[in-house]
Amino acid sequence: MKMLTSLSLLIFLIVFIAAFIPSYQAPYALRISCGARKDLHTPPTNTFWYRDFGYTGGYFTNATRPSFITPPLTTLRYFPLSEGPENCYHIERVPHGHYSIRIFFGLVQDPTFDNEPLFDVSIEGTLVYSLSSGWSNHDDEQAFVEALVFLDDGTATMCFHSTGHGDPAILSIEVLQVGNNAYNFGPTWGKGTILRTHKRLSCGAKSPKFDVDYSGNHWGGDRFWNSITSFTPSSDRPLNTKSSIKLSKNVPNYYPEALYQTALISSDNLPDLTYTSDVDPNRNYSIWLHFAEIDPSVTGEGQRVFDILINGDTVFQEIDIVKLSGDVNSALVLNTTVAVSGRSLTITLQPVKGTHTIISAIEIFEIVRAEAKTLIDEVRALQKLKSALGLPLRFGWNGDPCVPQQHPWSGVDCQFDSAKTKWYIDGLGLDNQGLRGSLPDDISKLTHLQNMNLSENSIQGHIPGSLGKIASLEVLDLSYNFFNGSIPESLGGLTSVRILNLNGNSLSGRVPAALGGRLLHRASFNFTDNKGLCGIPGLPTCGPHLTAGAKIGIALGACAGLLMIATCLTCWWKRRQNILRAQHIAARGAPYAKARTHFSRDVQLTRHNNGHENSRTAAENGPILLS
Numbered sequence: 001m002k003m004l005t006s007l008s009l010l011i012f013l014i015v016f017i018a019a020f021i022p023s024y025q026a027p028y029a030l031r032i033s034c035g036a037r038k039d040l041h042t043p044p045t046n047t048f049w050y051r052d053f054g055y056t057g058g059y060f061t062n063a064t065r066p067s068f069i070t071p072p073l074t075t076l077r078y079f080p081l082s083e084g085p086e087n088c089y090h091i092e093r094v095p096h097g098h099y100s101i102r103i104f105f106g107l108v109q110d111p112t113f114d115n116e117p118l119f120d121v122s123i124e125g126t127l128v129y130s131l132s133s134g135w136s137n138h139d140d141e142q143a144f145v146e147a148l149v150f151l152d153d154g155t156a157t158m159c160f161h162s163t164g165h166g167d168p169a170i171l172s173i174e175v176l177q178v179g180n181n182a183y184n185f186g187p188t189w190g191k192g193t194i195l196r197t198h199k200r201l202s203c204g205a206k207s208p209k210f211d212v213d214y215s216g217n218h219w220g221g222d223r224f225w226n227s228i229t230s231f232t233p234s235s236d237r238p239l240n241t242k243s244s245i246k247l248s249k250n251v252p253n254y255y256p257e258a259l260y261q262t263a264l265i266s267s268d269n270l271p272d273l274t275y276t277s278d279v280d281p282n283r284n285y286s287i288w289l290h291f292a293e294i295d296p297s298v299t300g301e302g303q304r305v306f307d308i309l310i311n312g313d314t315v316f317q318e319i320d321i322v323k324l325s326g327d328v329n330s331a332l333v334l335n336t337t338v339a340v341s342g343r344s345l346t347i348t349l350q351p352v353k354g355t356h357t358i359i360s361a362i363e364i365f366e367i368v369r370a371e372a373k374t375l376i377d378e379v380r381a382l383q384k385l386k387s388a389l390g391l392p393l394r395f396g397w398n399g400d401p402c403v404p405q406q407h408p409w410s411g412v413d414c415q416f417d418s419a420k421t422k423w424y425i426d427g428l429g430l431d432n433q434g435l436r437g438s439l440p441d442d443i444s445k446l447t448h449l450q451n452m453n454l455s456e457n458s459i460q461g462h463i464p465g466s467l468g469k470i471a472s473l474e475v476l477d478l479s480y481n482f483f484n485g486s487i488p489e490s491l492g493g494l495t496s497v498r499i500l501n502l503n504g505n506s507l508s509g510r511v512p513a514a515l516g517g518r519l520l521h522r523a524s525f526n527f528t529d530n531k532g533l534c535g536i537p538g539l540p541t542c543g544p545h546l547t548a549g550a551k552i553g554i555a556l557g558a559c560a561g562l563l564m565i566a567t568c569l570t571c572w573w574k575r576r577q578n579i580l581r582a583q584h585i586a587a588r589g590a591p592y593a594k595a596r597t598h599f600s601r602d603v604q605l606t607r608h609n610n611g612h613e614n615s616r617t618a619a620e621n622g623p624i625l626l627s
Contacts, residue, residue, distance in 0.1 A: 027177035027218050028095050034106075034170045035060030035075030042072045045212050049073070049172070054091050056398040057083040063171055064107040064115075066136040067143040069208055069224065071172055076106035078117075078169040081162050084396030086407055088159040089173055094151050098180045100221035102146040103158055106171030107136060117166030120407065121145050122159045126371040127404035128196045130163075142226070143171075146197040148183055149370070150190060159399040161407040178221040179252035183365070185286040185337055192372075195286060195365040199277055201228045202361050204238035204262035214256035217249060225259065225361070235270040239263045239358070241294040241329070248292075248331040255361075260292035260331050263360045266349070273349040273357045281343050283366050289347070290361035291332040293321040298354075299328060305353035310338050311346055318352055331360075337367065371403035372416070374423040381445035382412070382425065389435040389459065401425060415448070424448040431477070432456040444469040453477040455501065463502075465490045473497055479526065480504035487512055487533075501526045508532025510542045 033040060033049035037060075040049050052060060055077055063076035079087040101123055107115050116136045121129040129145040136143065156175050160168035183195055202209070205227035211220050229238050245260040266273045279285065287310065298304050301323040308316040315336045325332040338345075345364065349357035379401060386397050395410050402414035402423035413427030425446050431453045438461030439454075449470050459481040467476070468490025476494070479501040487507060491500075492514025500515070500523070507530040515525060516536040527533050534542040 027221075028097065028099075028175070029177065029218070030091065030094075030173075030175040032089070032173045033071075033073050033075065034077040034172055035063065036073070037075075047071070047212075052077060054089045056088045056090065057393065058087055062109040063169075064109045065143075065171070066105065066107050069226075070104055070106070070143050073106075073172055076108070076169050076171045078108055078113075078167045079160060079162070080167045081164070082393065084393050084398065085162045085410070086159055086396040086398045087168065088157055088398045089170075091156040091175060092154065094154055094156045094175065095177070096152050096154070097150070097177050098148065098182060099151055099156070100146060100148055100174075100176045100178050100223070101156065101158065102144055102174040102176070102224075104144040104171040104173075105131070105135075106143075106169050108167070108169055114166035117169055119163055119166070119168040120161040120404070122161065122399070122404045122407070123147050123194065124149055124151070124157055124370065125159075125373050125400040125403040126194055126368060127161075127406055128194060128368055142224075144224075146224075147368070148178065148195040148197075148221075148365070157399060159407075161404070174222075176221045177219075179219050179254065181252035182219075182221075183253065183286070183288070185335055185365075185367070188367075192370045194368040194370050196368050197363075198279065198285065198366050199362065199364040200225055201275075201363075202226065202259055202262060203228055203264040203359050204240060205229075206238075209258075211256055214258040216256035217254035219251075220254035220256070228264070231264060231273060231275045232270075234267065236264045236266050236273055239265045239294060243294065243329045245292055245294075246327065246330040247325060250331075253333070255290070255331065255333070259290060260360045261294065263292070263294055263358050265295060265358045266351075266356045268355060271351045271355050271357060273359060274346060275362060276344055276346045277364060278343060279340055279345045279364075280366070282341055284337060284339050285345060286335065286337050286365040286367055287345075287347070288363035288365075289334045289359065290363075291319075291321045291334070291358065292325070292330060292360050293328045293358070294360075295356075295358060298322065303354055304351075304356065304358065306349050306351045306357045308334070309346075309348040309350065310336070311340065311342075311344075312348075313338075321358070371400075371405070372421045372423060374400050374402045374414070374425070375420075377445045378425050378448070381442045382409070384440045384442040388440045389430075389437045389457075391430075391435065392433070413451070426472075427451040429453050430457070435459055438462075439464050439467075441466045443467065446470060447472070449473055451475040454481065455479040457481055459483065461485075463488055463491070463507075467491060468493045470494070471496065475499045477501040478505070483507060486510070487515070487527075489514075491515060497523065499524045503528045503530065505530050506532070510535040511539065 031047065031049045032052060032054065034052050036049065036051045038051050041047060042049065058077045058079040060075055060077050063074055103121060118131045118133060120127055128147050158173060160170065162168060200223060202225040206229065208224065208226045210224050211222045230236055240262045242261065245257045248255050248257045248260050264273060289308065293304065301320055305318050305320045307314055308319060316334055321332050322328055347362065349359060351357050382397065382401055391397055397409050401409040401412045408414055411428060411430045412425060414423050415426045416423055426448050427450060435454065435457040436459065438459060441464050443464060444466035447470060450472050451474060455477045461483065462485040463478065463483050465488035468488060473494050474496050476497060477499065483505040484507065486509035487502065489512045492512040503526040509532060511527055511533055527536065527539060534540045
């Protein structure tokens with residue numbers, strides 16, 4: 001009994017303790033092999049890739065890998081301009097969090113294609129990268145774009161914008177969750193910013209590696225570390241150690257230990273270490289510098305002290321790696337943000353004490369201001385309109401209508417609402433585009449629309465009454481389509497409308513009185529070429545206006561009259577049939593009727609003659625006396 005009680009108590013304690021210990025959850029990781037028809041694994045790490053999904057268009061084909069660092073995948077998806085200027089991958093059900101999104105580019109394995117497509121890449125509506133000429137001609141160049149971004153709406157959207165120089169071709173997409181506080185660079189971190197990876201270098205390493213090759217923590221996002229064995233030949237040399245490195249795997253960045261087991265150290269004749277990278281001008285950059293004192297000649301504090309300069313400005317003074325990290329073979333990470341006006345970024349390490357400087361790794365991120373998105377209800381309204389009107393593929397209409405600002409949707413005008421920090425749609429210009437179908441009621445969700453021109457298309461059906469809800473509408477041109485039915489009374493409530501063109505359709509009925517009355521207030525309305533419209537000058541006069549009840553009464557009376565006429569006609573027809581039937585029977589019995597008539601006439605003649613004979617006899621013999 002005691003044993004059973006002790007066991008129950010132990011189980012209770014285990015359950016109680018487990019309830020207060022947070023369970024370890026692996027980070028969200030999604031990898032897509034673009035163009036692949038089935039899931040697959042790739043060597044040497046047996047990495048899992050989902051088959052292609054989430055794309056808005058394009059075609060799959062065989063791929064040529066432009067760089068040795070490209071994943072060993074054999075297919076890609078490319079997007080010809082005929083499919084539209086914007087095409088996207090839209091991934092749903094992505095948990096809220098901080099993500100590293102990496103997109104690898106590929107080359108179509110076909111000699112008839114342009115082997116080096118140039119296009120723009122946006123993530124979550126923000127332009128993060130523009131491919132420049134020559135990107136595919138150097139095997140050691142990065143054939144991908146990578147950015148750190150917060151996802152908070154359950155989706156991830158990556159779009160590719162054609163610039164007219166070849167068709168965008170995408171080899172793979174990775175959406176990898178990282179620590180929520182990863183790469184916190186200061187007060188503006190996470191406040192509408194994206195970090196685009198510009199350079200990530202493992203100094204002194206002989207070959208490039210991913211975090212997974214370093215056996216790194218998955219919360220680091222499987223970063224790619226390019227290798228560099230020298231900043232300037234003859235001025236530095238590589239250094240490495242097999243000793244264990246302390247403090248390397250700390251949160252929130254989870255750097256792999258092996259990153260700090262190699263380094264570059266300056267030479268005796270040139271004690272400075274200098275690294276220069278080409279950058280885009282007038283941008284802000286977040287710079288992360290990695291150190292570990294792995295030089296056996298340095299055993300304690302004060303033996304190596306140096307300053308760090310960026311583009312000639314001192315950003316860190318008297319850096320003592322051992323002092324700041326606490327020991328030799330211990331990791332130290334320094335971060336700073338700099339504004340760069342020119343086209344180069346130069347990092348210089350100058351010795352203060354000692355004759356050499358040392359560095360393990362460098363990370364450079366461009367700080368990109370995240371674009372505000374378009375109001376979601378208006379985006380959905382445009383998507384409904386795209387489907388209802390069957391917009392041609394050349395329009396694209398994928399991703400966000402207003403951002404990136406360099407690539408808005410064709411035919412869509414946008415305005416920015418600084419109060420709501422959102423974009424909204426204020427204009428639609430889709431005239432003479434061969435559109436078909438009908439207007440959906442959801443068009444009323446474009447509540448900021450001021451100008452809508454859908455003229456000279458083949459749009460059918462009724463004009464949605466919901467259009468009357470767009471109070472901001474000033475110009476509405478639906479002319480030369482195939483709209484039918486009546487003009488909705490709700491359009492009379494559009495008090496801001498200055499131009500209303502409904503001519504060249506098949507509309508009928510009375511023009512709403514509210515619209516007709518506005519003709520005297522400098523509004524330009526055109527209702528011509530609609531044979532059934534009436535009620536305003538220039539159109540036929542309408543008949544007496546009847547209420548809905550009167551119309552119903554007239555309709556019921558007409559139905560009763562028609563029923564009565566039908567009943568009378570039925571009775572007359574039946575009587576006529578009876579008469580015709582009787583005449584037909586009489587015609588068939590005529591010989592017998594004639595014989596009976598002759599017999600009756602003979603009897604009557606006989607009786608008449610006998611009467612004459614009796615009278616004559618009596619006259620001759622005299623009167624007869626009766627006794």
